[in-house]
Amino acid sequence: MQKIYPIKCLKLSDSYWTRGFYFFLATLFYACSSLDSTELQPIILSSKDYLMQEKGQFCVFSVHQLSYTLNSKPTESLFFEKHTVIDHPTHEGVLVVIFRKNQENANWIETGRKLVVLQNSKIIEIQSNQTQCILVNPIEVGTQWNFQLYNQAKAQQAQIIRFLPQAIYANKTMSNLIEVELFKDSSALSLQKKQVILAPNWGIVFSKESNVSYCYEGNCLGKGQINYGTVITYDLIDYGKE
Incomplete structure (x- = not known):
């Protein structure tokens, strides 16, 4: 064996x-x-990439506004805004016309225009004689600058808060978004704050601005109870090119 x-x-x-x-x-x-x-x-690591780039590009926003008055419930209103690039008046800048309507099936009515330019790697918006700096390089968390770029007497510190690798706006997935706090002035008596989210090639796709005064008498002090002011939010619901 x-x-x-x-x-x-x-x-x-x-x-x-x-x-x-x-x-x-x-x-x-x-x-x-x-x-x-x-x-x-x-x-994308350049401020230039967060601009609307072409004539005919448009963004449609659903705008929700809450208005507060003393001893009353907040008043709620909803309307729509459309921002459309109509010209390239500068080498690195676009002219945007702003339309508004109060109902979805109503006609758009022009309400204003703004110039958005890239100057020394800064995205600058000029509207109604106001000049504001929306974004600067480098595109990194913690980057800071003066939102009121040409108004040193009213300097407001802006900064990049965080990156959003992906987010859904207007039922479409966008990538490489950044969240920016354009200004914040907070105390027990009031809050002035504006935060935006920017997407490559489209610019601002979300915005929330608060300008409120809090109750400062009796037991309500420090509890965030709003007496006066407004909170307005812009949400992108459609975008494309005409």
């Missing part, structure tokens, strides 16, 4: 297995960390 000899396996030491296991964990952790950091960093 033929003898069957057992197969001898090389015996690996416990230390060998331990070193291999830790090497695997380290490699996996590094790969995951690299993936996360890549997802959280925007691909």
Whole structure:
């Protein structure tokens, strides 16, 4: 009868297995960390990329406004705004016409115009004799600048708050968005704050501005009870090119 000899396996030491296991964990952790950091960093790193670029581009916003008065419930109103690029008056800038209507099936009525330009890597909006700086380089969390660019007496600090790798606006997925706090002046008595979200090629796709005064008498002090003011929110509901 033929003898069957057992197969001898090389015996690996416990230390060998331990070193291999830790090497695997380290490699996996590094790969995951690299993936996360890549997802959280925007691909587009220039302020120029957050401008509307072409004639005919348009953005439609649903605008929700809450108006507060003393001893009354807030008044709620809803209307629509359309921002359309109609010209390129400068090499790196667009002229935008603003339309408004109070109901979806109503006709658009022109209410104003604004010039949006890129100057020294700064996105600047000029409207109704007001000049405001919306974004600057570098596109990094923590970047700060003066929102009231040409009004040193009324300096308001803006800053990039965070990156949004992806978000859905107007039922479409957008990538490489950034959230910016254009100004904030907060106290126990009042709040003036504006925050926006910008998307590449389209500019601002969301905006919320608060300008309110809080109750300062009796037990309501410090509780955020609004006496007067407005809170207005712009949400992108449609965009494209005509």
